Amino acid sequence: VKEFGDPSVLKVAKIAIPKPKAGQVLVKTLAAGVNPVDTYIRAGKYARLPTLPYTPGAEACGVIHEIGPDVKDLKVGDKVWQKGSITGTCAQYNVCTAQDAIKLHDKITSTAGAGISIAYRTAYRALMQTGQARPGCNVFVHGASGGVGLAAVQIARAYGMRVIGTASTEKGRNLIQKNGCHVALDHSQTDRKAYLEQLVKATDGKGADVIIEMLANKNLNFDMGAVARRGKIVVVGNRGEIDNVNCRMLMMREASVVGCMIAGSTEEEEAEAISAISGGLASGALSPVVGETFPLEDAPAAHVEVIEHKHGSAGKIVLCPFSGEAE
Known part of the structure; x- marks a missing residue:
């Protein structure tokens, strides 16, 4: 260049x-x-x-x-x-x-x-280090069929979490289910109320404990209505400014929005991620x-x-x- x-x-x-x-x-x-x-x-x-x-x-x-x-x-x-x-x-x-x-x-x-490198290190940092997701929690991967999304799905499933993911095509939804999603939703649907109801139902009415967000400028308002009480929305992707954000939904749930970049990792966090990823690749849990x-x-x-x-x-x-x- x-x-x-x-x-x-x-x-x-x-x-x-x-x-x-x-x-x-x-x-x-x-x-x-x-x-x-x-x-x-x-x-x-x-x-x-x-x-x-x-x-x-x-x-x-x-x-x-x-x-x-x-x-x-x-x-x-x-x-x-x-x-x-x-x-x-x-x-x-x-x-x-x-x-x-x-x-x-x-x-x-x-x-x-x-x-x-980018996909699995980002997914591990977002899910395990920044989001502090734990076995048994509900994880919502908003945009699950790309590299980072699929990595997040595989890691969450390997750690015993309930995983809900989204993709805009039937091919993508089949792919994310094959890689570990318990529930696959269509994030391109125009009826956002119905979309939210599907997600809430998939989490037994609780909402998502951790949301991994790939396109915050488009989806953050939706996420704030989908996050569980004291849950976390972890932003790993954003391509523009956000208009008309109403943070009252966060207040009501005592939830938080936090950004995530692998460049912010400490040496100890980086070593932890590499060890976890290498182990998952060797065992076949990550692919x-x-x-x-x-x-x-x-x-x-x-x-x-x-x-x-x-x-x-x-x-x-x-x-x-x-x-x-x-x-």
């Missing part, structure tokens, strides 16, 4: 393969995750912007190709998922710190591995769902899809830098 702007600024270019320095590794990128935040950065509408030109992407799955000095726990050939990158993951090779390369079980495909995959040259289309979801959200959007090598 040589200039900030619409998806057309994403161009494929040939550059030298970067070299890892001390404490770093070079990863052959088999698959890279695409996230809404990537589009905000590309458009120049994010609080922290990279220096131009830059290569997008901060999560991926690949194979260690070279290690720098002072790297002890990784070796060439190790399959890893990445939770960060120094040079950008939307490339055939990228450099990251050794701490940001997490060994991955061979049973996890590279495309699925590219969907771990990333891949939606559409795109070749690297179709990155502009991937950036459009991750925002617009023209046919409904259904898993993680992934770029594959090497044609035919990502499984």
Whole structure:
């Protein structure tokens, strides 16, 4: 990316393969995750912007190709998922710190591995650390068929919670039920009163103890009517300002709205999340769902899809830098 702007600024270019320095590794990128935040950065509408030109992407799955000095726990050939990158993951090779390369079980495909970092770390932080959800509570995942939503559904179900999720298409609702939702609702329905009644019924009249909200600017007012007494609405996504918010519903329920970003995690919280996610992946309780995959040259289309979801959200959007090598 040589200039900030619409998806057309994403161009494929040939550059030298970067070299890892001390404490770093070079990863052959088999698959890279695409996230809404990537589009905000590309458009120049994010609080922290990279220096131009830059290569997008901060999560991926690949194979260690070279290690720098002072790297002890990784070796060439190790399959890893990445939770960060120094040079950008939307490339055939990228450099990251050794701490940001997490060994991955061979049973996890590279495309699925590219969907771990942002989705599962965000979902775990929102649900377990910020929302403080516990076994037996009612969890409402508002927008459950995307990467973060499906991760939240799987984590909540693995921890013994009752999970209600939403999706705008029948395909999406079938998908979220397959991944652990006890109840799947249609958040695109125009009768909002009926929609709220369905949710209340699904929670035995109590409302949701924890709501994971993917689009607060559209749904926060609804959530305030759906949250349980002393429940929490955890905002992980927002794309605009909110008009006509009436906080009386929060007052009546003594409920709270709290924002959530993985960037706010302490080292201890980050280590906890990585351990929980790694354990879930190893046991099979957690299994990333891949939606559409795109070749690297179709990155502009991937950036459009991750925002617009023209046919409904259904898993993680992934770029594959090497044609035919990502499984």
